[in-house]
Each structure stands twice: as C-alpha cells, then as structure tokens.
Amino acid sequence: MPKTQETVLEIDLNALKHNYQHLKNKVHPETKFLAVVKAFAYGSDSVEIATYLESLNVDYFAVAYVSEGIQLRDAGITKPILVLHPQSVNFETIIERCLEPSLYSQYVLNAFIEVAEAKKQQNYPVHIKFNTGLNRLGFSEKEVTQVSDRLLKTKSVKVASMFSHIAASEDLNEKAFTLNQIQTFKNITQEFKEQIGYHPMMHMCNTSGILNYPEAHFDMVRSGIGLYGYGNSEKADAFLKPIATLKTIISQIHKINTGDSVGYNRAFIAKRPTKTATIPIGHADGIGRQYGKGKGFGVINGKKAPFIGNVCMDMIMLDVTDINCQEGDEVVLFDKKTTAASFSETANTISYEIITSITQRVKRIFLK
Incomplete structure (x- = not known):
C-alpha cells in the first residue's frame, strides 16, 4: 500500500477471511x-x-x-x-x-x-x-x-x-x-x-x-x-491476523527547549531539548485521554514514538527526539505487527476497547 496522506483505518478483508476460515475449521462442519x-x-x-x-x-x-x-x-x-x-x-x-x-x-x-x-x-x-x-x-x-x-x-x-x-x-x-x-x-x-x-x-x-x-x-x-484478529492469548493470536491498521501522518515537527511545555495543562515539561511530532488524530477519533503522558505510541520509520502531554480532541504529540523523521511521514498506531493489543496495554486496557473506539470520523479504506 502507498503511504497514507491522512488519518485512515485500513480494513483487510483477506485477513477477515483468514480468521473466519481458521475459526470455522475449529468446529464440526455441521x-x-x-x-x-x-x-x-x-x-x-x-x-x-x-x-x-x-x-x-x-x-x-x-x-x-x-x-x-x-x-x-x-x-x-x-x-x-x-x-x-x-x-x-x-x-x-x-x-x-x-x-x-x-x-x-x-x-x-x-x-x-x-x-x-x-x-x-x-x-x-x-x-x-x-x-x-x-x-x-x-x-x-x-x-x-x-x-x-x-x-x-x-x-x-x-x-x-x-x-x-x-x-x-x-x-x-x-x-x-x-x-x-x-x-x-x-x-x-x-x-x-x-x-x-x-x-x-x-x-x-x-x-x-x-x-x-x-x-x-x-x-x-x-x-x-x-x-x-485477536484471540485473547499469544498462542491464539499467532494463528489470527488483525484486520485493522490505524495510521496517520506527521502534521508538524517542533523543537522544544529544556523547560518548555507541550500541550494542554502543560502536561509535558521537557527535561532535555526535545523534538515533537503532532499528528491529526485525538480523543474525538477514539484515542481517549487515558492515553498520553507516555501511554500510547506511534510507529515512525520502524521506531516507537511515545505520546507526550495530554491527548487533545483532534491532535496528539509524540516524542520523536531520537527518530529520523519529517513532516508528512506516516505514523502507524496499530497494525498486524504492532497490534491494538500492545497499544492498549500501555493504558492498562484491552484490544476490544481501542478498536471499537475508533470513531466514524476516521476514513475507512477496505483492502480486498
């Protein structure tokens, strides 16, 4: 798939078929x-x-x-x-x-x-x-x-x-x-x-x-x-394929000086010179305020960038200090490799909650 240019939820129907057939094969044909x-x-x-x-x-x-x-x-x-x-x-x-x-x-x-x-x-x-x-x-x-x-x-x-x-x-x-x-x-x-x-x-x-x-x-x-795509255990998950990939892009990169704050209520104070990336997704899209302040992350060029500060309604800021990236780069929140289960664990919740929370404001793309 080409890199995204906006916030999207990709739904892989081939993965859905795989999961259905895998589970169907576990039961008697009748x-x-x-x-x-x-x-x-x-x-x-x-x-x-x-x-x-x-x-x-x-x-x-x-x-x-x-x-x-x-x-x-x-x-x-x-x-x-x-x-x-x-x-x-x-x-x-x-x-x-x-x-x-x-x-x-x-x-x-x-x-x-x-x-x-x-x-x-x-x-x-x-x-x-x-x-x-x-x-x-x-x-x-x-x-x-x-x-x-x-x-x-x-x-x-x-x-x-x-x-x-x-x-x-x-x-x-x-x-x-x-x-x-x-x-x-x-x-x-x-x-x-x-x-x-x-x-x-x-x-x-x-x-x-x-x-x-x-x-x-x-x-x-x-x-x-x-x-x-989730089986409630590592053993079960190995045979299933998450059907949804939530991805977005970097809207803007900021350089934050030591002592400067990021986001509402100054929830993040930089303890060192910090580079942040703002992405166009927030709690109105289903990434709730239980995330933020180190809970939750995006994957940019193969590296995890933790959320910093509070999650905003339409935006989240990530710490990309040690990641080589630029505005317009793709950010993956969860996919088949970095699953919704691993994303949700950072906020002590479960895959069910995060995948059912993604609002209809997020564009759906179906891969057949």
Missing part, C-alpha cells in the same frame, strides 16, 4: 457459525464486514441493539440477525425488520409475546438466554419451568435457540468455573427441551470458547473478537 458484528463490527464497518461474511456463507449474525440490525437489513443483509440486548420499545420494529430477539427476563419475554400476538405472528423465532454464571443477562436455572410454561401458552413465537455466555473462556485458571458453567447449561437446556417438546439450537462459545472448549461447541458458535 456446527453453525454466528458472526458478531455489533459496535460497528468492532470498530471497522458493520455493513462492509457483514456483506463480506455473508458472501463467505456465514450462518448467523449478532448485534447488540435493534438499530444495528436495522442498518444491516437496510444494506441488504438477508441472513438471520440475533439482537443480543433488545429493549421492549423496539419489539414492533424487530418483527417488521425480521430480526430475532434474545429474551432474557420475564419482562422481555412477556412483552415480546404480547407484541407478537398483537401482530398475529406464528412461530416467530426468538432466542432464550440463560444465565450460567456471568450474571449479566439471562434466565436463572430455577426459572426454566416458568419460561417454558409461558411459551407453551402461545403460538406466536418459537424458540430458535437456547444460549448462554462463558464468563472466563480465555482464562484457563478458571477452567473449573467454566466447566461448571457448561454443565449447568447442559442441565438447563435438557430440562427446557423436555418441557417445550422440541430441540432448539444450543450455543455457548465465544471466540475463546471455540478455541479452548470444543466440548461446548454444540449446534452453533459465536465469534466476535477472533474475526477481527
């Missing part, structure tokens, strides 16, 4: 694959990513909110779309746009059935979420009979899947806890199937679950972060 494209497809572009994955014949998509599902339907996505955290105010829209809700509490279960019956639906697909230990969303084990009784009283909906979420699938120190979650899910779903009289799909594994717990692949697996 096991369905759900691609999680919430949060603007983890900060890339949900429409472009979903369209490409649909061409690769992914089985299902998942989003967090109804608005995200609407965007995919408006773009022509036809595969089933699971809405993981729907709100009752959007239930009519869910049906109108052929989205499939996760029903995780008595309130949302009853509210959705009420809307489905009012719209004279028959066997509308819904997904029942059970809480097996994450304690975030989901019916408890003791609610199984109450849920099944309610479902048996209506013909407006039919359960497409039963699912849960592993709390620590990437942490093998928590293997005992995870195995207990898996067994709890098996117990719940066995009871639930017997009570409703049919066998919906079962799914529990996220990316790390796919890699670490093949016994829990069941009928479908879900992958989010893995598709975008």
Whole structure:
C-alpha cells in the first residue's frame, strides 16, 4: 500500500477471511457459525464486514441493539440477525425488520409475546438466554419451568435457540468455573427441551470458547473478537491476523527547549531539548485521554514514538527526539505487527476497547 496522506483505518478483508476460515475449521462442519458484528463490527464497518461474511456463507449474525440490525437489513443483509440486548420499545420494529430477539427476563419475554400476538405472528423465532454464571443477562436455572410454561401458552413465537455466555473462556485458571458453567447449561437446556417438546439450537462459545472448549461447541458458535484478529492469548493470536491498521501522518515537527511545555495543562515539561511530532488524530477519533503522558505510541520509520502531554480532541504529540523523521511521514498506531493489543496495554486496557473506539470520523479504506 502507498503511504497514507491522512488519518485512515485500513480494513483487510483477506485477513477477515483468514480468521473466519481458521475459526470455522475449529468446529464440526455441521456446527453453525454466528458472526458478531455489533459496535460497528468492532470498530471497522458493520455493513462492509457483514456483506463480506455473508458472501463467505456465514450462518448467523449478532448485534447488540435493534438499530444495528436495522442498518444491516437496510444494506441488504438477508441472513438471520440475533439482537443480543433488545429493549421492549423496539419489539414492533424487530418483527417488521425480521430480526430475532434474545429474551432474557420475564419482562422481555412477556412483552415480546404480547407484541407478537398483537401482530398475529406464528412461530416467530426468538432466542432464550440463560444465565450460567456471568450474571449479566439471562434466565436463572430455577426459572426454566416458568419460561417454558409461558411459551407453551402461545403460538406466536418459537424458540430458535437456547444460549448462554462463558464468563472466563480465555482464562484457563478458571477452567473449573467454566466447566461448571457448561454443565449447568447442559442441565438447563435438557430440562427446557423436555418441557417445550422440541430441540432448539444450543450455543455457548465465544471466540475463546471455540478455541479452548470444543466440548461446548454444540449446534452453533459465536465469534466476535477472533474475526477481527485477536484471540485473547499469544498462542491464539499467532494463528489470527488483525484486520485493522490505524495510521496517520506527521502534521508538524517542533523543537522544544529544556523547560518548555507541550500541550494542554502543560502536561509535558521537557527535561532535555526535545523534538515533537503532532499528528491529526485525538480523543474525538477514539484515542481517549487515558492515553498520553507516555501511554500510547506511534510507529515512525520502524521506531516507537511515545505520546507526550495530554491527548487533545483532534491532535496528539509524540516524542520523536531520537527518530529520523519529517513532516508528512506516516505514523502507524496499530497494525498486524504492532497490534491494538500492545497499544492498549500501555493504558492498562484491552484490544476490544481501542478498536471499537475508533470513531466514524476516521476514513475507512477496505483492502480486498
């Protein structure tokens, strides 16, 4: 690729294909694959990513909110779309746009059935979420009979899947806890199937679950972060390719005298003659104020230049004292080699946060 002349996020669709195929090969051929494209497809572009994955014949998509599902339907996505955290105010829209809700509490279960019956639906697909230990969303084990009784009283909906979420699938120190979650899910779903009289799909594994717990692949697996190139461990990362490269340029170089300050609140005071580079990206683009003051860096001509001072809304200053560079040179914040995981570690956070934070103000370029 030619050097950039502005701030861009390059998305490598070949890397996406590689990650999808790698993860797909980890499961049985008959096991369905759900691609999680919430949060603007983890900060890339949900429409472009979903369209490409649909061409690769992914089985299902998942989003967090109804608005995200609407965007995919408006773009022509036809595969089933699971809405993981729907709100009752959007239930009519869910049906109108052929989205499939996760029903995780008595309130949302009853509210959705009420809307489905009012719209004279028959066997509308819904997904029942059970809480097996994450304690975030989901019916408890003791609610199984109450849920099944309610479902048996209506013909407006039919359960497409039963699912849960592993709390620590990437942490093998928590293997005992995870195995207990898996067994709890098996117990719940066995009871639930017997009570409703049919066998919906079962799914529990996220990316790390796919890699670490093949016994829990069941009928479908879900992958989010893995598709975008991160596997939550060095071992897993070795087989994945980050799809996103965030790069920009040096707008201006300054020579700072000893004792002079840089940026807002004089957050950096030069202890020696210092050369700084200002780049056109800031917290309005997703590089938050937890970075700066030595946290975060850009790679210029193969060398790391740490952020200095506070991150500004539209600009960041880097220390390039010991780097041979000039205005207009390319600055890479993260890519396949210097990953978002290593960038985020400088501020004690995770790859998920930085890649999903890159705002839509940053121009996306898709490499096919």
